[in-house]
Amino acid sequence: xxxxxxxxxxxxxxxxxxxxxxxxxxxxxxxxxxxxxxxxxxxxxxxxxxxxxxxxxxxxxxxxxxxxxxxxxxxxxxxxxxxxxxxxxxxxxxxxxxxxxxxxxxxxxxxxxxxxxxxxxxxxxxxxxxxxxxxxxxxxxxxxxxxxxxxxxxxxxxxxxxxxxxxxxxxxxxxxxxxxxxxxxxxxxxxxxxxxxxxxxxxxxxxxxxxxxxxxxxxxxxxxxxxxxxxxxxxxxxxxxxxxxxxxxxxxxxxxxxxxxxxxxxxxxxxxxxxxxxxxxxxxxxxxxxxxxxxxxxxxxxxxxxxxxxxxxxxxxxxxxxxxxxxxxxxxxxxxxxxxxxxxxxxxxxxxxxxxxxxxxxxxxxxxxxxxxxxxxxxxxxxxxxxxxxx
Amino acid sequence: xxxxxxxxxxxxxxxxxxxxxxxxxxxxxxxxxxxxxxxxxxxxxxxxxxxxxxxxxxxxxxxxxxxxxxxxxxxxxxxxxxxxxxxxxxxxxxxxxxxxxxxxxxxxxxxxxxxxxxxxxxxxxxxxxxxxxxxxxxxxxxxxxxxxxxxxxxxxxxxxxxxxxxxxxxxxxxxxxxxxxxxxxxxxxxxxxxxxxxxxxxxxxxxxxxxxxxxxxxxxxxxxxxxxxxxxxxxxxxxxxxxxxxxxxxxxxxxxxxxxxxxxxxxxxxxxxxxxxxxxxxxxxxxxxxxxxxxxxxxxxxxxxxxxxxxxxxxxxxxxxxxxxxxxxxxxxxxxxxxxxxxxxxxxxxxxxxxxxxxxxxxxxxxxxxxxxxxxxxxxxxxxxxxxxxx
Ligand SMILES: [Mo]
Ligand SMILES: [Mo]
Numbered sequence: 141x142x143x144x145x146x147x148x149x150x151x152x153x154x155x156x157x158x159x160x161x162x163x164x165x166x167x168x169x170x171x172x173x174x175x176x177x178x179x180x181x182x183x184x185x186x187x188x189x190x191x192x193x194x195x196x197x198x199x200x201x202x203x204x205x206x207x208x209x210x211x212x213x214x215x216x217x218x219x220x221x222x223x224x225x226x227x228x229x230x231x232x233x234x235x236x237x238x239x240x241x242x243x244x245x246x247x248x249x250x251x252x253x254x255x256x257x258x259x260x261x262x263x264x265x266x267x268x269x270x271x272x273x274x275x276x277x278x279x280x281x282x283x284x285x286x287x288x289x290x291x292x293x294x295x296x297x298x299x300x301x302x303x304x305x306x307x308x309x310x311x312x313x314x315x316x317x318x319x320x321x322x323x324x325x326x327x328x329x330x331x332x333x334x335x336x337x338x339x340x341x342x343x344x345x346x347x348x349x350x351x352x353x354x355x356x357x358x359x360x361x362x363x364x365x366x367x368x369x370x371x372x373x374x375x376x377x378x379x380x381x382x383x384x385x386x387x388x389x390x391x392x393x394x395x396x397x398x399x400x401x402x403x404x405x406x407x408x409x410x411x412x413x414x415x416x417x418x419x420x421x422x423x424x425x426x427x428x429x430x431x432x433x434x435x436x437x438x439x440x441x442x443x444x445x446x447x448x449x450x451x452x453x454x455x456x457x458x459x460x461x462x463x464x465x466x467x468x469x470x471x472x473x474x475x476x477x478x479x480x481x482x483x484x485x486x487x488x489x490x491x492x493x494x495x496x497x498x499x500x501x502x503x504x505x506x507x508x509x510x511x512x513x514x515x516x517x518x519x520x521x522x523x524x525x526x527x528x529x530x531x
Numbered sequence: 532x533x534x535x536x537x538x539x540x541x542x543x544x545x546x547x548x549x550x551x552x553x554x555x556x557x558x559x560x561x562x563x564x565x566x567x568x569x570x571x572x573x574x575x576x577x578x579x580x581x582x583x584x585x586x587x588x589x590x591x592x593x594x595x596x597x598x599x600x601x602x603x604x605x606x607x608x609x610x611x612x613x614x615x616x617x618x619x620x621x622x623x624x625x626x627x628x629x630x631x632x633x634x635x636x637x638x639x640x641x642x643x644x645x646x647x648x649x650x651x652x653x654x655x656x657x658x659x660x661x662x663x664x665x666x667x668x669x670x671x672x673x674x675x676x677x678x679x680x681x682x683x684x685x686x687x688x689x690x691x692x693x694x695x696x697x698x699x700x701x702x703x704x705x706x707x708x709x710x711x712x713x714x715x716x717x718x719x720x721x722x723x724x725x726x727x728x729x730x731x732x733x734x735x736x737x738x739x740x741x742x743x744x745x746x747x748x749x750x751x752x753x754x755x756x757x758x759x760x761x762x763x764x765x766x767x768x769x770x771x772x773x774x775x776x777x778x779x780x781x782x783x784x785x786x787x788x789x790x791x792x793x794x795x796x797x798x799x800x801x802x803x804x805x806x807x808x809x810x811x812x813x814x815x816x817x818x819x820x821x822x823x824x825x826x827x828x829x830x831x832x833x834x835x836x837x838x839x840x841x842x843x844x845x846x847x848x849x850x851x852x853x854x855x856x857x858x859x860x861x862x863x864x865x866x867x868x869x870x871x872x873x874x875x876x877x878x879x880x881x882x883x884x885x886x887x888x889x890x891x892x893x894x895x896x897x898x899x900x901x902x903x904x905x906x907x908x909x910x911x912x913x914x915x916x917x918x919x920x921x922x
C-alpha cells in the first residue's frame with residue numbers, strides 16, 4: 141500500500157530530495173533521472189488517442205513533493221493581501237464546485253528539442269518527439285473557484301494568475317508559473333483544477349492531488365502539486381516564468397540574451413511529428429505505398445485542419461487523413477487535443493532507387509498557421525518550440 | 532453634393548453596373564478597375580498607424596450598390612424561418628444599442644499574392660503588400676443586435692452567422708460570407724456592425740451605411756453594405772465562402788482541387804512586410820546603418836511580439852523596435868490591429884560589396900507562430916495567405 145511504499149522510500153535516504161519520487165513504468169524513455177523527465181514511447185501514440193497514465197510523458201522541474209490528501213490545502217490569494225481569500229481542502233474542490241472534464245494534450249515547450257539541437261547546440265533536455273501526451277482531466281473550473289473566493293476580476297490590476305507548486309528546490313523555492321488573467325476567466329478558456337486524470341486520482345508524477353490544467357498552452361503553465369493561486373498585477377516571479385520558456389531570434393546567444401525583453405511562452409504554435417515508421421526502420425523493398433502515421437496539434441484551441449506528407453523532400457505533398465477523434469472535442473472553436481493522422485503515400489521507382497526514404501510532415505491549423513520549414517530560422521538558445529517540419 | 536453626383540453617374544450609363552462606384556483618391560494603386568480593387572500606397576503606412584479613409588485599400592468583389600440611409604434596412608433572421616426576427620433601420624442601430632469602437636486592421640486574404648506568384652503562377656488579383664489598412668470602426672456589437680432580435684444561441688443548430696451584402700452580380704446573386712457562431716458571440720470577439728470609420732460615416736467604397744467588422748479574420752468576412760444576418764447550421768452558400776478563400780497544399784492544382792474538402796479561411800496567420808525602403812530604391816553608398824520600417828500583424832487577436840530583420844539572407848537577424856501603438860489596443864489578450872516597427876541594421880563592408888542589399892523581415896506572434904520561410908512550401912492555387920518572409 142502507498143504508505144508502506146512511502147516509508148520504504150524514506151528509509152532509503154532521508155536526505156535524498158528525490159526520495160518521494162514514485163516508481164515509473166520501464167517503457168518510458170528516460171531523458172533525465174533527477175528531476176525525472178521521460179518521454180512517451182512514440183509507437184504507442186498512433187493507437188492511443190488518450191495516453192494511458194503509465195505512459196504519459198513526465199516533465200518534472202524538481203523532486204516530487206510528499207503530500208497527503210488529508211494535509212493538502214489550496215490557497216487562493218490576491219497580491220498585497222497577507223491572508224489568503226480562502227483555503228480549500230481536496231474535499232472542498234470535489235464537493236463545492238461542478239466537476240468539468242477537459243480532454244487536453246499537454247506538450248512540453250521543449251518537445252522535439254533534439255531536432256533543433258542537430259542544427260546548432262541548444263541548452264536543455266534532449267527531447268525527441270515524445271514529450272507530449274493527451275488525457276481527460278477532471279475537476280472544477282479555475283474560474284468557478286476564483287469566483288467562490290471572491291476575486292474581483294473587474295479590478296484592472298489583476299492581469300496574471302500565478303500558480304505555485306509544492307515541489308521545491310534545495311533552498312526551499314517552489315516551482316511557479318503564471319498565465320494571463322483572461323485565459324483563466326474567459327468562458328471557453330477551460331482552465332481547470334484537475335484532481336482526476338483519465339478517471340482516476342492524478343498519479344503522483346502528474347501532480348497529485350491537484351494540477352492546474354491550462355489547455356492549449358505549454359506544459360510549464362500547468363503547474364503540478366498546486367498549492368497556491370495568486371491573482372496579481374505581475375507574472376510569476378519564478379525562474380521558469382522570468383528566465384526560461386521564452387524564445388529569441390537565432391542571432392541571440394548566451395552572451396547577449398536579455399530574458400526581460402521577450403514574452404513568456406503561453407499558447408504554443410502548430411506542431412506535428414511522424415510516429416510510424418520509426419526512424420531507421422527497414423521497409424520492404426517492393427512496397428508501392430507507405431503508410432505514415434503521426435500526431436499534429438496547435439495551441440490556443442486551434443484545431444488541425446490539414447497535414448501534408450512528402451517522401452521526396454517537399455517536391456510533392458500528400459494530404460493525410462485526419463483520424464476522427466473519439467468524441468467531439470471542438471466545442472465553440474476550442475480544440476485542446478491533438479489530431480492523429482495517417483497518410484498512404486505512393487512509392488515510385490525513383491523513390492526506391494534512393495535506397496532510403498526521408499519522410500517529411502507538416503501541419504496547418506485553423507488560423508492557417510504553418511510550421512516553419514527549417515530549424516535554422518527558428519533556432520533559439522533554449523531549444524524551445526522546436527516545430528519545424530518533422531522528418 | 533452627393534445626389535447631384537449620383538444623378539450624374541446614372542446619366543452616364545443606366546446599364547452600367549458600376550455606375551454607382553464612387554470617385555477614388557488618385558494615390559490608390561489600382562489593381563483591378565471593375566470591380567474596384569486598389570492598394571494603400573505603402574509609403575504612407577509607416578507614418579499612419581490609422582490609415583486615412585481616402586487611402587484605405589479597397590477590395591470589392593462586385594459593383595458598389597446604390598443605397599440610401601432612408602431606405603437602408605438590416606434583417607436579422609434564423610435559418611428555416613420565413614420572416615426575419617427583426618428589421619432594423621440605420622437609426623435603430625445608432626440609437627437602440629451601445630456604440631462600440633474597435634481598432635482593427637483589415638487584411639485581404641490575397642495580400643502579397645504577387646510575391647507568391649513569382650514562385651509559380653496563382654490565380655487572383657496581383658496584390659503587393661498594400662492590401663491591408665487599419666481603421667477605428669464604430670457601431671453596435673453584433674452580439675447585442677442578435678440578442679435584441681431574440682436569437683437563441685443555446686440552440687446547438689446555430690453554428691454559423693451568415694452575412695449578405697447589397698452588392699449583387701449580374702444575375703442578382705449577392706456577395707455573402709459567414710463566420711463561426713462563437714466568433715460572433717464570445718464576449719471578447721469584438722464583432723461589430725460598424726456605421727462609422729474613423730469617426731465619419733463609412734465611405735461608400737467601404738460599405739456605407741453598415742459593414743460588419745470581424746476583427747482578426749480575413750477581410751472577406753467583413754461584409755460591406757450589410758443587408759442581412761442569418762443564424763444558421765451551415766456556412767454561407769456563397770461562391771466566396773464555398774469555392775474561394777480556402778488554401779490547399781502545393782501539390783493541389785485546378786485539375787484535382789476539391790473545395791469542399793478544405794476549411795474556409797477565418798483568422799489569418801502571422802504576416803509582416805517591409806514598407807521602407809521601397810524595392811529598387813538607391814541608397815547612399817557610404818551608409819553604415821540602414822533604417823527599415825514596416826508592419827506586422829496576426830489574426831485571432833494575437834499580438835506581435837517580435838520582428839526580425841536580416842540584410843544577409845537570414846544568416847544574422849536584428850530585432851526591430853516595435854513602435855508603441857497610439858492607444859492600448861490589447862484588451863484581454865485581443866489585439867486586432869497591426870504593429871508598426873523600425874529596425875536600424877548595421878551595414879558592413881561585405882554588405883556594401885554586394886552592390887545590392889536584399890532585406891528580409893519576419894514576425895512572431897504571441898503564440899510564437901512564425902511566418903513560413905519560403906513560398907514554395909505554402910504555395911496554393913489561389914495565392915491566398917501569402918505570408919512567407921518578405922524581402
Ligand atoms: Mo516544458
Ligand atoms: Mo479578400
